[in-house]
Amino acid sequence: MKICVIGCGNVARVLKEKLEEELVFYDRHPEKCKELCENCFFEDPIEMFESGCDLIVEAASPKAVEELGLEAVKRADLLVLSVGALINEELREKLIKVAEESGHKVYVPSGAIAGIDAIKALREVGIDEVRITVRKNPKSLGVETSEEKVLFEGSAEEAVKKFPFNVNVVATLKLASGAPVKVRVVADPKVDRNIHQIEVISKASNVFIRVENVPSPYNPKTSYLAILSVLRTIKEIAKGGVLRVGT
Ligand SMILES: NC(=O)C1=CN([C@@H]2O[C@H](COP(=O)(O)OP(=O)(O)OC[C@H]3O[C@@H](n4cnc5c(N)ncnc54)[C@H](O)[C@@H]3O)[C@@H](O)[C@H]2O)C=CC1
Ligand SMILES: O=C([O-])CC(=O)C(=O)O
Numbered sequence: 001m002k003i004c005v006i007g008c009g010n011v012a013r014v015l016k017e018k019l020e021e022e023l024v025f026y027d028r029h030p031e032k033c034k035e036l037c038e039n040c041f042f043e044d045p046i047e048m049f050e051s052g053c054d055l056i057v058e059a060a061s062p063k064a065v066e067e068l069g070l071e072a073v074k075r076a077d078l079l080v081l082s083v084g085a086l087i088n089e090e091l092r093e094k095l096i097k098v099a100e101e102s103g104h105k106v107y108v109p110s111g112a113i114a115g116i117d118a119i120k121a122l123r124e125v126g127i128d129e130v131r132i133t134v135r136k137n138p139k140s141l142g143v144e145t146s147e148e149k150v151l152f153e154g155s156a157e158e159a160v161k162k163f164p165f166n167v168n169v170v171a172t173l174k175l176a177s178g179a180p181v182k183v184r185v186v187a188d189p190k191v192d193r194n195i196h197q198i199e200v201i202s203k204a205s206n207v208f209i210r211v212e213n214v215p216s217p218y219n220p221k222t223s224y225l226a227i228l229s230v231l232r233t234i235k236e237i238a239k240g241g242v243l244r245v246g247t
Contacts, residue, residue, distance in 0.1 A: 004053035007060030008032040010219035084160035112223040
């Protein structure tokens, strides 16, 4: 399997360390790819997409999904990590349409959260409410404060606009649940983990999820779990397999 990666940052680095598949990269800053590997990067994303990718992994930014998502999914299956971009219904629908027309898939891994399996199942009875509190060290949220501070309370749509590199998980919750998602973002100098606390209220179950994620090695904003989730998704795609576990 040949995997083409958009973005040569933290996620890309770990993929390079952990995967045995053939990997090639593109980044709007080619010097970042050069650091990663001298001979396996492209300066032009379309050239990379046309080099015969089996899977394109977006590990860059919501902006990259807007700029390159459609061109990517025309040519291969696409895994989107900057899920915040998909909260935009117009872009999401276009991406789905192009994927259908070209016979490709769009994968959205669970990323830095858990419980997507139950949330998808509960959709069958309708979900009344989803709430998430994202708690990170102030440094990860780009603020300075010596005490706990609520930076944001509002909708998923507003949250992803305000914190494009910190709350992609909110968009994942929204896509999985189909319900309104109420978001709080808290800067907490006492924590050194990225903590996501989720409550899902429905007729069939109330679900309470708390993940306390170790930040990833090259970017503390991004939880290591998010990269593990990408790795596992790629391995399951590569393996095919008949046994599918989880909703
Ligand atoms: N779905 C989820 O649960 C999670 C999603 N993420 C998202 O995954 C993405 C990757 O994360 P990291 O590797 O930690 O970020 P990073 O900041 O370490 O690396 C991103 C790389 O992408 C490049 N890039 C950004 N915009 C681009 C564009 N428009 N075109 C080409 N290259 C571009 C940057 O130059 C940088 O080298 C981020 O958007 C992050 O917010 C992170 C954590 C959890
Ligand atoms: O990695 C995390 O903890 C969450 C994150 O940055 C995001 O959702 O964008």
